Amino acid sequence: MTAQLRLLALPDFPVVQPGDDLAGLTMAALSRADLSLSDDDVLVYAQKIISKAEGRQVALASVTPGTQALQLARVVQKDARLVELVLRESRRVVRAAKDVLIVEDRRGLIMANAGIDQSNVADAAGEQALLLPQDPDASAARLAAQLRRLAGAAPAIIIADSFGRPWRLGTVGVAIGCAGLAPLLDLRGQQDLFGRALRVTVVGHADELAAAASLVMGQADEGRPVVLVRGLATLRGAAVRAASGSERHQPATALVRPAAEDLFR
Amino acid sequence: MTAQLRLLALPDFPVVQPGDDLAGLTMAALSRADLSLSDDDVLVYAQKIISKAEGRQVALASVTPGTQALQLARVVQKDARLVELVLRESRRVVRAAKDVLIVEDRRGLIMANAGIDQSNVADAAGEQALLLPQDPDASAARLAAQLRRLAGAAPAIIIADSFGRPWRLGTVGVAIGCAGLAPLLDLRGQQDLFGRALRVTVVGHADELAAAASLVMGQADEGRPVVLVRGLATLRGAAVRAASGSERHQPATALVRPAAEDLFR
Numbered sequence: 001m002t003a004q005l006r007l008l009a010l011p012d013f014p015v016v017q018p019g020d021d022l023a024g025l026t027m028a029a030l031s032r033a034d035l036s037l038s039d040d041d042v043l044v045y046a047q048k049i050i051s052k053a054e055g056r057q058v059a060l061a062s063v064t065p066g067t068q069a070l071q072l073a074r075v076v077q078k079d080a081r082l083v084e085l086v087l088r089e090s091r092r093v094v095r096a097a098k099d100v101l102i103v104e105d106r107r108g109l110i111m112a113n114a115g116i117d118q119s120n121v122a123d124a125a126g127e128q129a130l131l132l133p134q135d136p137d138a139s140a141a142r143l144a145a146q147l148r149r150l151a152g153a154a155p156a157i158i159i160a161d162s163f164g165r166p167w168r169l170g171t172v173g174v175a176i177g178c179a180g181l182a183p184l185l186d187l188r189g190q191q192d193l194f195g196r197a198l199r200v201t202v203v204g205h206a207d208e209l210a211a212a213a214s215l216v217m218g219q220a221d222e223g224r225p226v227v228l229v230r231g232l233a234t235l236r237g238a239a240v241r242a243a244s245g246s247e248r249h250q251p252a253t254a255l256v257r258p259a260a261e262d263l264f265r
Numbered sequence: 266m267t268a269q270l271r272l273l274a275l276p277d278f279p280v281v282q283p284g285d286d287l288a289g290l291t292m293a294a295l296s297r298a299d300l301s302l303s304d305d306d307v308l309v310y311a312q313k314i315i316s317k318a319e320g321r322q323v324a325l326a327s328v329t330p331g332t333q334a335l336q337l338a339r340v341v342q343k344d345a346r347l348v349e350l351v352l353r354e355s356r357r358v359v360r361a362a363k364d365v366l367i368v369e370d371r372r373g374l375i376m377a378n379a380g381i382d383q384s385n386v387a388d389a390a391g392e393q394a395l396l397l398p399q400d401p402d403a404s405a406a407r408l409a410a411q412l413r414r415l416a417g418a419a420p421a422i423i424i425a426d427s428f429g430r431p432w433r434l435g436t437v438g439v440a441i442g443c444a445g446l447a448p449l450l451d452l453r454g455q456q457d458l459f460g461r462a463l464r465v466t467v468v469g470h471a472d473e474l475a476a477a478a479s480l481v482m483g484q485a486d487e488g489r490p491v492v493l494v495r496g497l498a499t500l501r502g503a504a505v506r507a508a509s510g511s512e513r514h515q516p517a518t519a520l521v522r523p524a525a526e527d528l529f530r
Contacts (some may be wrong), residue, residue, distance in 0.1 A: 002274060003272070003481060004274070005272040005477075005481050006272075007477075009268040035439070110432040120358050165469075166430075167448055169521070170448075171466070171467065171469060172437075172476065184434055184435045202436065203436055205480075208437050210270075210475065211437065211473040212476060214468070215270055215470075215474065216269075218504075235481055236483060255434055257431070257434050263362060263365065263433035264360075265432070
C-alpha cells in the first residue's frame with residue numbers, strides 16, 4: 001500500500017471569540033465532516049485562535065510606551081505601543097534594525113515582534129494587537145485533555161505559528177505548543193539503507209507538522225484554523241514508538257535550542 | 266467539501282545509482298501505484314537521489330586536505346577530508362566550532378557541512394561522501410522537462426534537503442531546487458478576515474512543501490525518496506494564480522535571504 005499522509009481542514013470553523021470552548025468547536029466541526037478522532041491523529045491549531053479564545057487581545061490605546069519602547073520604536077520604525085507590548089512579552093532583544101525586531105520572548109521563543117500581530121484582529125480601526133498564548137504548551141495540554149474527555153480518543157495537539165528565519169526568506173509554520181507527541185524525533189539510533197548507523201538525525205518533527213498544516217490553513221481570509229493530520233503512525237510510527245515516554249510528552253519548548261549551543265543569538 | 270492535502274510516497278522506488286534516469290523511474294513508480302500526473306501536482310524529490318543519479322559521490326580516499334582544511338578540522342573535530350570537500354563546495358565559513366561547521370556554499374545556501382553527508386552512501390567502509398547537486402534548480406528544471414515529455418502533464422518539482430536551524434533544534438525539510446512553482450508566495454496584497462490589508466505575509470511555500478514531504482519520506486532506512494503532493498490548487502491556488510509568471514518560475518535560490526538583509530550571517 002502507498003504510504004500516505006492526509007491533512008484535512010476542519011470545515012466551517014467559526015470565527016473564534018474570547019472565552020470560546022475550542023474543544024467543543026472542534027468536536028462540532030469534526031461531526032460536520034463525519035470524522036471521529038483516533039489516538040494516532042494530530043490536530044494542529046493556528047496560534048491566533050488559541051490566543052483569541054484565551055482573551056490575549058490588547059487595545060493599543062490602552063498601552064503607554066515607556067522610554068525603552070520609545071527609543072526602540074525609532075530604530076525599528078514601528079508603533080511605539082506595539083514595541084512596548086513586544087518588550088513586555090520579552091526577556092531580551094536579539095536584533096533591532098529598521099523593520100526588524102527579533103526578541104527572545106518570555107517563553108524562550110526567538111522570533112520577530114514576540115509573535116504579536118495585528119492582522120485578523122476584529123477591529124475596524126486596526127488598533128488591536130494579539131499576543132501569543134500565555135503558555136502554549138499548557139494550552140495544548142488543556143485542549144488534549146478536553147478532547148480526550150469529549151472524543152474518547154487521545155489525539156496529539158500542536159499549536160502552530162508562522163515564523164520568519166535567518167538566512168531564508170518567507171515564513172514557515174513552527175510548533176509553539178505541543179501535547180501528546182514527541183516534538184523532536186531522534187533517529188540517531190537507527191540504521192540507514194546500508195546498515196550504517198546514522199550519526200546525527202534529530203528531526204524537528206512537530207515543526208514539520210506545523211509547516212505542513214500551514215499549507216492547508218492558508219493565511220488570513222481563508223479561515224481554516226484547525227487541521228487534522230492522518231497517517232503519521234505508518235510513516236514515523238517506528239521512531240515515535242521508540243521514543244521513550246518522557247520524549248513523547250515533551251513540550252514544544254524542547255524545540256528551542258539551548259542558548260549555550262546557539263551560535264546565532 | 267473538506268479542504269484536503271494528500272502526500273503520497275511513490276511505492277518501491279529503487280535504490281538510485283549514478284546515471285539513473287529519475288524521470289523514467291518516477292513514471293514506473295507512478296504506474297505501479299496507478300497514479301497519473303496532472304499540472305496541479307507537485308513532486309518532491311529527496312536531494313540524495315538527485316545527487317546519486319548525478320554522480321556526486323566522492324571517495325574520501327581520493328581527497329587530500331589542504332592547510333585550511335587541516336586547521337579547520339581541528340576546530341570542528343571532523344574528518345579533514347570531509348572538511349576539505351566542504352571548503353571546496355563553499356564561498357565562506359559562517360561559523361565553526363566543535364561539531365559545527367556552517368558555510369555559505371557555492372549556490373548561496375547557508376547550512377551545515379555544505380549539505381554533504383555520509384549516510385546512505387553505499388560503501389561498507391563508510392568512506393564515501395555525497396555532495397549536493399551541482400545546480401539543484403537546474404536539476405529540478407531538467408526533471409520537470411523530462412516528466413512533461415513522458416507524462417504529458419507539467420507537475421511542479423521540488424528538490425528537498427533537511428537543514429538544521431539557528432535558535433531551534435531538529436532538522437526540517439527545505440527546498441534547494443524548484444521548477445514550475447513559486448517558491449515564495451506573497452500574500453501581502455490580500456485582505457484578512459476583517460477586510461484589513463495584510464502587511465507582511467510572504468510564505469516560504471516551497472520550504473513548507475519540503476517540510477511536509479519530509480514527514481512522508483522518513484529518514485534513511487525507509488526509502489521513500491519521492492513524494493507526490495495533491496490538493497494544493499484548492500488550498501493556495503488563489504495566491505499561486507495571483508503570482509505573476511516570473512514569480513511562479515523563480516528558482517529555489519529565491520528563498521535565500523540576500524546578505525544585505527541578513528542580520529545573522
